[in-house]
Amino acid sequence: MARAGGGSLRTYVLVRLVLAVPILLILLTSTFLLLRVAPGDPITATLGDRVSDERAAQIRKDLGLDRPLWRQYFSYINKVGHGDFGNAITTNRPIAKTIGDRFPATLELTMAAMVVAVGVGVVLGAVSARFRDTPLDVGGRLLGIVLYAAPIFWLGIMFQLVFAIKLHLLPTGGRIAPFSEPRSITHLYVVDSIITGDREALGSTLRYLALPAITLGLVIGGIFIRLVRVNMLQTLKSDYVEAARARGIPESAVLFRHAFKNALVPVVTIIGLQFALLLSGAVLTETTFTWPGLGLTLYQFLQNRDYTGVQGLVTFYALFVVGVSLLIDIVSAWVDPRIRFS
Amino acid sequence: MRVSKWRGAIVMLAILAVTASACSSSKKSTSAGGTTGGKVADSFVLGTTDSLQNSFDPAQAYDVFGSDVVWNTAETLVTYAPNATTASPLLAKELPTISADGLTYTFTLRDGVKFQDGTPMDSAAVKFSLLRAQAFGAKDSESAGFLLSGIKTIDTPSATSVVIHLDKPNKAFLARLAYTVAAIVSPTAYKDHVLAATETGPAVLAKYKKDTVVGTGPYKLLSYKEKESSTPKANDSYWGEKPKTKNILIKFFDKSSALKLALQNKEVDIAYRSLQPDENASFKNAAGFKLTEGVGPGIRYLTFNVTGPPFNNVNLRKAVAAALDRKPVLDEVLKGTGKELASMIPSSFKTSEPKWTELYGDGTDKSKVESYLTAAGVPAGQKVNLDFWFSPTHYGDTEAGVAQVIARTLEATGRFSVKISSVEWAEYGKKRRAGEMPVFLMGCYPDYLDEDDYLEPFADKSIFDPAKWDDAKMLDLVHKQQVAIDDGARATIIKQAQDYMAGQVPYVPIWSIQQFAATTDKISGIVLDPIQHLRYWLIEKKA
Numbered sequence: 001m002a003r004a005g006g007g008s009l010r011t012y013v014l015v016r017l018v019l020a021v022p023i024l025l026i027l028l029t030s031t032f033l034l035l036r037v038a039p040g041d042p043i044t045a046t047l048g049d050r051v052s053d054e055r056a057a058q059i060r061k062d063l064g065l066d067r068p069l070w071r072q073y074f075s076y077i078n079k080v081g082h083g084d085f086g087n088a089i090t091t092n093r094p095i096a097k098t099i100g101d102r103f104p105a106t107l108e109l110t111m112a113a114m115v116v117a118v119g120v121g122v123v124l125g126a127v128s129a130r131f132r133d134t135p136l137d138v139g140g141r142l143l144g145i146v147l148y149a150a151p152i153f154w155l156g157i158m159f160q161l162v163f164a165i166k167l168h169l170l171p172t173g174g175r176i177a178p179f180s181e182p183r184s185i186t187h188l189y190v191v192d193s194i195i196t197g198d199r200e201a202l203g204s205t206l207r208y209l210a211l212p213a214i215t216l217g218l219v220i221g222g223i224f225i226r227l228v229r230v231n232m233l234q235t236l237k238s239d240y241v242e243a244a245r246a247r248g249i250p251e252s253a254v255l256f257r258h259a260f261k262n263a264l265v266p267v268v269t270i271i272g273l274q275f276a277l278l279l280s281g282a283v284l285t286e287t288t289f290t291w292p293g294l295g296l297t298l299y300q301f302l303q304n305r306d307y308t309g310v311q312g313l314v315t316f317y318a319l320f321v322v323g324v325s326l327l328i329d330i331v332s333a334w335v336d337p338r339i340r341f342s
Numbered sequence: 343m344r345v346s347k348w349r350g351a352i353v354m355l356a357i358l359a360v361t362a363s364a365c366s367s368s369k370k371s372t373s374a375g376g377t378t379g380g381k382v383a384d385s386f387v388l389g390t391t392d393s394l395q396n397s398f399d400p401a402q403a404y405d406v407f408g409s410d411v412v413w414n415t416a417e418t419l420v421t422y423a424p425n426a427t428t429a430s431p432l433l434a435k436e437l438p439t440i441s442a443d444g445l446t447y448t449f450t451l452r453d454g455v456k457f458q459d460g461t462p463m464d465s466a467a468v469k470f471s472l473l474r475a476q477a478f479g480a481k482d483s484e485s486a487g488f489l490l491s492g493i494k495t496i497d498t499p500s501a502t503s504v505v506i507h508l509d510k511p512n513k514a515f516l517a518r519l520a521y522t523v524a525a526i527v528s529p530t531a532y533k534d535h536v537l538a539a540t541e542t543g544p545a546v547l548a549k550y551k552k553d554t555v556v557g558t559g560p561y562k563l564l565s566y567k568e569k570e571s572s573t574p575k576a577n578d579s580y581w582g583e584k585p586k587t588k589n590i591l592i593k594f595f596d597k598s599s600a601l602k603l604a605l606q607n608k609e610v611d612i613a614y615r616s617l618q619p620d621e622n623a624s625f626k627n628a629a630g631f632k633l634t635e636g637v638g639p640g641i642r643y644l645t646f647n648v649t650g651p652p653f654n655n656v657n658l659r660k661a662v663a664a665a666l667d668r669k670p671v672l673d674e675v676l677k678g679t680g681k682e683l684a685s686m687i688p689s690s691f692k693t694s695e696p697k698w699t700e701l702y703g704d705g706t707d708k709s710k711v712e713s714y715l716t717a718a719g720v721p722a723g724q725k726v727n728l729d730f731w732f733s734p735t736h737y738g739d740t741e742a743g744v745a746q747v748i749a750r751t752l753e754a755t756g757r758f759s760v761k762i763s764s765v766e767w768a769e770y771g772k773k774r775r776a777g778e779m780p781v782f783l784m785g786c787y788p789d790y791l792d793e794d795d796y797l798e799p800f801a802d803k804s805i806f807d808p809a810k811w812d813d814a815k816m817l818d819l820v821h822k823q824q825v826a827i828d829d830g831a832r833a834t835i836i837k838q839a840q841d842y843m844a845g846q847v848p849y850v851p852i853w854s855i856q857q858f859a860a861t862t863d864k865i866s867g868i869v870l871d872p873i874q875h876l877r878y879w880l881i882e883k884k885a
Contacts, residue, residue: 172603
């Protein structure tokens with residue numbers, strides 16, 4: 001059995017890897033084409049009035065934009081394959097370096113937001129299910145819908161006004177207080193602060209992380225509230241829960257040891273899928289809170305019409321989301337054999 | 343076991359929360375960027391919506407933020423004291439001796455000045471720096487090095503003596519030497535960043551030293567994180583008076599609204615370049631804040647395309663100039679953040695004369711409009727259609743309002759029908775160059791503080807001249823004031839140039855741009871003067 005199962009997992013992983021190739025190609029091709037069908041010349045759109053004609057021509061040549069489209073396409077695919085995302089026009093820096101500098105901040109924010117989303121979603125979803133059709137349930141469902149529907153920037157601005165401007169409890173934006181950065185090891189400030197034992201940096205990081213993470217987390221949390229509630233309700237109706245109750249097991253144990261655990265299985269899968277949503281939400285959250293991550297950088301590139309910058313970051317996002325999805329598929333298949341057999 | 347795992351996680355979260363709470367209380371006890379205990383904080387935080395366009399190399403930095411950093415980290419031979427419009431010595435011991443023919447400038451340098459890397463500042467360094475910037479200017483059309491193109495040769499008779507020979511006299515040369523492109527940099531640090539004769543295209547750009555500045559200034563650049571932050575730190579070995587504040591954090595914001603919130607919450611101490619007029623106004627009388635205002639060198643003006651109909655008709659241009667009422671623009675849109683401009687040369691210069699309002703009034707005399715329209719051949723009672731353009735974001739969020747109000751004042755005469763169109767800046771530039779916009783809004787920040795920079799760019803098509811005016815008489819006046827050695831004679835020529843330009847009216851000055859810095863009430867020492875650079879070294883924050 002073990003050998004058969006292992007062989008099946010290997011096949012499954014191989015199939016997923018092969019399937020990832022056309023998905024990646026479709027994503028890369030879409031990114032490439034969408035940016036090229038956009039109206040206007042990317043060089044003058046980016047550098048505007050201050051660029052001379054000869055400089056514009058030179059940059060166009062350097063970027064290969066004077067070559068036929070098919071050549072540009074294969075060059076792009078080839079470079080991405082080698083981890084080269086090109087240089088941004090506005091900064092003239094390698095985009096890979098910008099990603100290296102900025103992605104840790106986005107990763108830290110999305111991880112913290114995920115903690116908030118799962119925490120809020122699981123607790124409120126479970127409570128709603130447990131107290132079905134009571135005011136608590138109605139409140140939980142309503143909150144789930146409102147949170148999911150709330151625009152991130154609006155929620156962020158409201159939090160800024162209340163917690164920063166009115167109550168002066170938290171900062172309006174940024175990643176850490178001035179002159180407080182921990183010694184850089186992983187570029188994740190929470191982790192670096194803990195590793196270096198820098199309490200002041202840790203406190204500052206958590207204060208600055210609070211509002212952006214709560215904002216982004218709550219919006220995603222709205223989905224989890226509804227998902228956990230539905231799963232809990234289905235689980236609570238299942239035979240084994242009924243059997244547990246019939247055996248006289250206390251209701252709290254039925255809920256937490258039996259129903260709750262099983263209700264969370266599909267949630268774990270959804271957590272992975274929500275990563276893409278988190279990353280897109282991070283663009284708005286980072287812009288609202290001046291959080292110096294990749295989302296804010298993408299916004300800056302868009303604002304400056306930096307064609308190569310946008311292309312590089314969108315490509316990275318695409319690769320990252322495909323990579324995470326692939327990883328989740330593999331982990332899910334490893335944990336739950338039914339997935340690979342289905 | 344599982345229960346204990348959950349408990350463990352809850353305990354971990356509680357520990358994190360308590361730690362955060364404890365640490366956040368300790369943070370609260372210090373002000374933003376400040377220290378406790380002393381009278382003056384050793385740091386402050388400056389927030390800005392500016393960003394670095396190219397690099398910190400003085401030969402390349404041509405944007406406001408980049409040249410601001412150069413201004414505070416490197417020094418020039420001459421400079422401007424706060425609120426002065428005439429140059430004073432800086433790395434030079436005194437103002438230069440200028441030969442009678444205006445072709446030779448002899449400087450004596452200060453003794454004992456060293457660059458931040460320890461290299462002595464001497465005549466060789468001055469020659470190295472000026473010729474280096476000049477060479478970049480000759481090969482990179484976007485470098486300000488062209489301002490030094492008049493330098494013919496530089497002699498260095500001794501370590502403290504520099505003799506600059508010009509190919510022709512230029513009265514604005516000292517002003518040009520005060521601009522950041524003429525900052526003196528360490529030959530040691532920049533030895534690999536000098537152009538040979540062979541580079542072209544990207545090879546020229548690759549030679550700039552982009553990441554930092556090595557000068558003699560009161561600050562040195564400790565770090566720069568792209569579009570995130572920059573940290574100037576006091577130069578401990580600075581030869582002059584020590585800066586008031588040791589550490590500065592410059593935080594970049596994408597939106598003025600975010601910068602305003604950060605100042606409101608005192609996460610930044612200074613909001614400089616740029617809050618919107620309403621946002622600045624909100625700090626004017628707010629408790630705990632103040633608004634510092636200063637004269638700005640920037641100007642805003644209407645431009646006519648004089649090469650084609652309808653504005654190749656000078657009387658039609660005059661009719662528009664007579665119909666334009668500046669006051670509603672200043673009151674309703676700019677809300678006190680602009681100052682009426684009646685000449686292309688701002689009133690901070692002694693030679694500035696309000697020729698436009700003298701000739702065309704203040705926009706309320708309809709009889710002037712009528713007489714110019716009659717002279718233009720427009721039949722009585724017939725409306726003139728104007729195709730009026732602006733760019734919606736390049737000059738800030740107020741631009742659409744400015745265009746609307748200008749159109750309204752023109753239409754209020756009953757003789758104009760205005761169609762307003764807008765296009766983003768890149769396209770705007772193309773249309774301007776192609777002569778596709780009959781009348782449009784423009785703005786200008788001068789490179790150096792001299793009347794010449796308000797005349798030459800508007801007359802010489804090889805430099806700018808958005809109206810495509812290209813007038814031989816005006817060019818002659820411009821060149822005459824550049825080479826005039828006697829101050830009185832030069833002032834007369836500058837006045838003649840304004841008079842002639844107002845008479846031909848290819849441009850209509852509207853307002854001069856004021857500068858603002860909103861700060862907490864703990865900040866002092868902010869000087870906003872026509873030089874348009876913030877002097878970091880004068881700023882201090884009460885602890």
